Amino acid sequence: MSTTPEQLTFAIVINAGSGRxxxxxxxxxxAALLDAAGRRHRFFPIDGERDIKSVVREAAAYAQASGGALVAAGGDGTINGVAATAWKEDLAMGVLPQGTFNFFxxxxxxxxxxxxxxxxLSRATTCQR
Structure with missing residues (x-):
């Protein structure tokens, strides 16, 4: 079963250290693109002040409370950390590659x-696993 993305709020974990x-x-x-598309979103920055795991947990709690999706905006390490939490918490997940290699x-x-x-991301649909 698919859900239209307009129904999801994006909890975006963004890594300040990813990419060039x-x-x-x-x-x-x-933000400008999501605002223009009428998409609800909130950023959860990984900026060195807090542990990445606590930032991801906060974003996941927000996504759960808002019926949203957890989004990784970073490199492969950020994506991996967000993916593990999304899987564990049964959350929809999106990816905005920001790293230098972006293998994922x-x-x-x-x-x-x-x-x-x-x-x-703003056009994507979700599917249940």
């Missing part, structure tokens, strides 16, 4: 360009 691009520019671009994104056909990846 300035994280604030990526965050601004993601390349493997799954997710655009490496932030604009294109965000557009794809």
């Amino acid at each position: 691009r300035e994280v604030s520019a990526a965050r601004d671009e993601i 994104g390349r493997t799954h056909g997710i655009p490496g360009d932030t604009r294109e990846a965000t557009k794809a």
